[in-house]
Amino acid sequence: MKTILKQRTFTWMSLFMMSLSINAVQAATLPQATEKKINDITQMLHDNPQVVDNLHESLQRYIQQTSQLETVIQQNENYLYHNPNHPSYGAKNPDLTIVFFTDYSCPWCKKLDPVLHELVVKYPQLKVVDILIPLKEMNSSANSATFALNIWQNKPDAFSQTSQLLIKKPGSHDARSLLQVAKKTDTVALLDEQDDIQKQVNKNYQLFAQLGLQGTPALLIDGEIIPGYLPIEKLEPIIKAKLEK
Template sequence: MRILLVLLFTLTATPLWAAQPFTPEQEVRIKALIRETLIANPDILEQSINAWQQQANEAQGKQLNQFIAANKKILYEDPGSPRFGAAKPVLTIVLFTDYNCPFCKIFDPLLEKLVQEYPQVAVVLKPLPFKGESSVTSARVALTLWQQHPDQFMAFHQRLMAKKGFHDASSIASAQKTTGVTPVESSEQSLNVLRSNLKLAEQLGVQGTPATLIGDQMVPGAISYEQLEAIVKQQLAQAEK
């Protein structure tokens, strides 16, 4: 591997102003040596890729930790964001979700199961209106209900998540009626919360829902309960050190 690195360094690291151009024969020989080295040591390329990937992951993790440290209040303590689970959590999970997202509807019950099995964990919900106007409407009604009647939120949230397909005015009204919650008019604050959620999602590089911030890991997509639990156990162990 050292031979390959030396050859690559020779080709790329010498300043143009100081270097004498290689002759065609030298270039052919250098390329041949690189090829021979790779053939004789096929693991070199994989090792190099793995090392690069590790460096990239470490840099990304450092940036994420810096962002979390600078935005703890809005991520974890925003009174306008619904939450469930532990009142004084060891670990707080942030879920970016959408009431029209089919994968969110699959993943959401896993988080409810998680907080039952791990009473030291809390979940903060950050609705995102990624899937059209009814995503905005359903999220605003849910957020307003949380702001005005937080004790009624969870039943309504679960009902919205239980519906297959997209919501409309009729399905939202039906969810209110079925759960017996107090009818609310969408507040201006709910719109501000959605705007804040969109800004956070953009800064975190969220491309779709669900997306879950678990400790110092940003997890895209609807993972299995086993995967979720493994990450949570790891993050709890770090938090409890």
């Protein structure tokens, strides 16, 4: 996924630079290094005109996808950022909110979760919102997402312990593993599926698809999608840059 993102970024940059006219480049106040890159890319396009048509098509597709992403975020801002039905932690009045698309049966989600908790401790102006999506349990009537959401909304004092136990288990969850967690947290009654919780999970799926996401984990930070797992040494600079804007 990260490779695909890098390829898209490179294609977009190439196309964007191609679309700039020489006069526009000269009129703009750009760092010298940036101007050199623009000139280099322009020359490469002139030397390889056979790639122009494909690049032009890719740019149009990228612009459409970007526009769709912005539209989906704007239309669902309250649902993503201000919905008390989603598990969340961190600042009550955050300077920056991280939306975390996660799955309790995803090993990389389990690895990223403590990274986000560490960042919230280091940067108290941060907030994290979990959008639970049971991709690996799609065919199960009861799953870790509906179970966790049921606890968050009906027995919040038990949520932290429940969430940690769900994360701690290696591999995917099933009815047996969920029952074990429920017994340890005295939440067996909350294993039962509820219509409103299932509707929320369905909505999570819908947004996941509309945002063009293909797997978990994925982060939505200040309008930017960051797919896949990142260790703290790579994610922290992104967070610091966003906070300093």
